[in-house]
Amino acid sequence: MSDAYLAAIAVRRTNYALTPKSSVPDEKLEAIIKACVLTCPTSFNTQSSRAVLVIGAENTKLWNMISESALKGVEGEHRAAKQKKLTAYGGGYGSVMFFEDQAVIDSIAVKIPSLAEHFPVWSTNATGMLQHAVWTSFSLEGLGANLQHNGAYSDELVADIRKTFGLPSTWISTAIMPFGVPAAPPAEKSFGPIEPRFMVFKA
Numbered sequence: 750m751s752d753a754y755l756a757a758i759a760v761r762r763t764n765y766a767l768t769p770k771s772s773v774p775d776e777k778l779e780a781i782i783k784a785c786v787l788t789c790p791t792s793f794n795t796q797s798s799r800a801v802l803v804i805g806a807e808n809t810k811l812w813n814m815i816s817e818s819a820l821k822g823v824e825g826e827h828r829a830a831k832q833k834k835l836t837a838y839g840g841g842y843g844s845v846m847f848f849e850d851q852a853v854i855d856s857i858a859v860k861i862p863s864l865a866e867h868f869p870v871w872s873t874n875a876t877g878m879l880q881h882a883v884w885t886s887f888s889l890e891g892l893g894a895n896l897q898h899n900g901a902y903s904d905e906l907v908a909d910i911r912k913t914f915g916l917p918s919t920w921i922s923t924a925i926m927p928f929g930v931p932a933a934p935p936a937e938k939s940f941g942p943i944e945p946r947f948m949v950f951k952a
């Protein structure tokens with residue numbers, strides 16, 4: 750039974766060569782993301798994870814904002830190289846923005862003060878699980894995707910993104926995933942040995 754799932758997670762890869770096309774209708778993209786948000790686990794079932802799908806001109810608007818912010822003060826060769834990458838991220842069919850709701854995290858920390866310091870870490874675990882679920886599901890639909898933090902988006906940029914898309918001020922950005930039908934297969938991936946990364950003890 751687990752073979753199908755394991756095959757699916759092996760298919761998920763980072764792909765930067767995206768086209769402005771989708772292999773599935775927008776309704777399917779929405780259904781996938783909704784299902785992932787609903788079913789992915791969160792610590793104490795706080796349901797702190799958020800996802801926002803942006804498509805077409807809204808996606809272009811998002812990446813124009815990110816590019817403007819990311820290119821501030823970057824000159825010469827570095828600017829051209831960065832611009833090229835940003836153009837590729839924004840050149841897909843859409844993006845999924847992932848957030849964690851700080852208000853939810855704060856409220857569970859108040860309810861369970863003995864664990865307060867752990868909730869921010871568990872919240873980043875939760876958004877990672879959600880990102881993986883969406884990324885894998887998209888791969889199964891023939892969509893390429895990658896995960897962008899752009900060296901962590903500035904607070905000012907995230908505030909602008911929230912304002913532009915009418916998102917609550919308590920939503921903390923955790924990653925942005927551009928996606929689209931791939932123009933080329935992903936780059937080769939090297940795998941180190943599994944031995945130091947996994948152990949089993951059995952009597």
Ligand SMILES: Cc1cc2nc3c(=O)[nH]c(=O)nc-3n(C[C@H](O)[C@H](O)[C@H](O)COP(=O)(O)O)c2cc1C
Pocket residue numbers: 761762763764895896897898899900935938
């Ligand atoms: C937590 C996390 C953060 C990442 N951040 C970025 C990023 O900001 N930019 C990027 O291009 N890739 C990012 N990646 C993608 C990794 O570089 C990529 O997953 C890794 O090289 C393995 O390749 P694969 O995704 O094809 O398996 C991130 C991946 C993870 C899990």
